[in-house]
Amino acid sequence: MRRTMFLVAAAAAIIGGCARSREPPPARCDYAVGTATAPGRGLAQQRALRDLSRQIPDTRGDLIGLGISRLRGTRPQVACRPYSILSLPTGLTTCTASVRICGR
DSSP: OHHHHHHHHHHHHHHHHHHHSOOOOOOEEEEEEEEEEESSHHHHHHHHHHHHHHHHHHHHHHHHHTTOOSOEEOOOEEEEEEEEETTEEEEEEEEEEEEEEEEO
């Protein structure tokens, strides 16, 4: 009888301990991206960041729609490269700005 009580108490302690040490849910992330092509790197970056600022609310809304709150974003990353058509230079620059938005 004592052994049965001991086993029941041990099992309850193990199960109860698992219930208390819940891990937080994994973070869900998505990217917002803005792109622009312009004659000059500075102007292309500026327009890409402006396009990105228009995309961020949509991305946040998608994550909120999934029931995710406490959203945070990273700093915007901007990458630029010369824009060419059929491998011929055009004098234009294409920039892509992106930010990663995550929440739990």
